Amino acid sequence: MPDFNKVLDPGNYQDGQINTVIEIPKGSNLKIEWDRKNAAFMLDRIEPAIYQKPVNYGFIPQTLDEDGDELDTLIVCDQSLPTGIWLKANVVGVLIFEDDGEMDYKIVCVPEDNRDDGDSISSLDDLKPRLKAQIEEHFKHYKDLKKPGSTKVEGWGDKQKAIQIIEECINRYNNQ
Numbered sequence: 001m002p003d004f005n006k007v008l009d010p011g012n013y014q015d016g017q018i019n020t021v022i023e024i025p026k027g028s029n030l031k032i033e034w035d036r037k038n039a040a041f042m043l044d045r046i047e048p049a050i051y052q053k054p055v056n057y058g059f060i061p062q063t064l065d066e067d068g069d070e071l072d073t074l075i076v077c078d079q080s081l082p083t084g085i086w087l088k089a090n091v092v093g094v095l096i097f098e099d100d101g102e103m104d105y106k107i108v109c110v111p112e113d114n115r116d117d118g119d120s121i122s123s124l125d126d127l128k129p130r131l132k133a134q135i136e137e138h139f140k141h142y143k144d145l146k147k148p149g150s151t152k153v154e155g156w157g158d159k160q161k162a163i164q165i166i167e168e169c170i171n172r173y174n175n176q
Contacts, residue, residue: 003039008061024057025080051142063169088112093124094162096154
């Protein structure tokens with residue numbers, strides 16, 4: 001398996017296109033994480049079945065978020081994407097999220113070429129309100145059975161806010 005932080009860059013993020021690697025497929029309750037030290041995926045834990053991911057979950061290579069991990073992505077599409085693949089994606093916004101007192105941003109994106117939906121999502125406004133509510137509900141409560149109240153959704157940011165966060169995380173990665 002390649003070390004994604006060595007073979008991929010973040011993408012053309014200034015124009016809203018990123019490279020993202022899938023960690024957790026949509027519908028899974030397995031908390032799979034990229035282990036930077038060993039350049040491999042690991043199963044961190046199994047979440048309760050009621051906390052399946054509402055969207056595909058991944059990361060942007062060569063980034064470092066405030067929580068010490070690569071910057072997370074939420075990849076919106078109808079299909080579950082398998083762990084370990086990477087794709088080019090278009091940024092549509094960001095979920096502003098706090099986990100155990102640390103900012104843990106989630107860049108919301110869609111596959112760059114989705115002919116199934118005609119590339120119909122280009123901003124957060126294009127997401128179905130029900131999907132946004134499900135994403136918020138998931139991240140507000142997925143740790144409730146172990147650490148109630150340890151997560152907080154602070155809101156949403158637009159594409160420009162997402163690009164700003166990506167740039168900050170790239171700079172943090174480059175300065176480590």
